[in-house]
Amino acid sequence: MSTDTIIAAPAKYLTVVLAGESYGIAVLKVREIIRLQKITPVPQTPPYVKGIINLRGRVIPVVDLRVKFGLAAEFPERTCIVVVQVKLAGDTSVQMGLIVDAVEEVTNLTAAEIEPTPEFGAAINTAYILGMAKVKGEVKTLLDIDQVVAPETVRALAAVAA
Secondary structure (H helix, E strand, O other), X not given: OOOOOOOOOOEEEEEEEEOOEXXXXXXXXXXEEEEOOOOEOOOOOOOOEEEEEEEOOEEXXXXXXXXXXXXXXXXXXXXXXXXXXXXXXXXXXXXXXXXXXXXEEEEEEOHHHEEOOOOXXXXXXXXXXXXXXXXXXXXXXXXXXXXXOOHHHHHHHHHHHX
């Protein structure tokens, strides 16, 4: 882990499920949770970009986190879209939808419950992981949602949504 690595701060996190594993997203990044709806495909986007939705008159790009993380892309009964605010370069940001298998809960994590991201070796990029939380005997991966949706993807999607 490099010395400039960001470690998850004690805060509230929305925990979501992807392929049976739990992930945490900072509550301050979450705008709303909506049911899965019709997604309009956009040509020539990466496979994890499912397309766009119309959310009360606003065009929101949608990313399937399972595909992004290389997991089996199924649509279980509780599949939903978590709308998050993703920070772009500078002071601008854009709303994006993230397809997840299910939403678990909002949990308040303390510093004692958060461990730094483990070393996986140089070949594995862990820039999108803020840390690992130990909650009720389970480990939850805390995501840096700005890094999960790579800046180049966000810029491409923002251009589509504009």
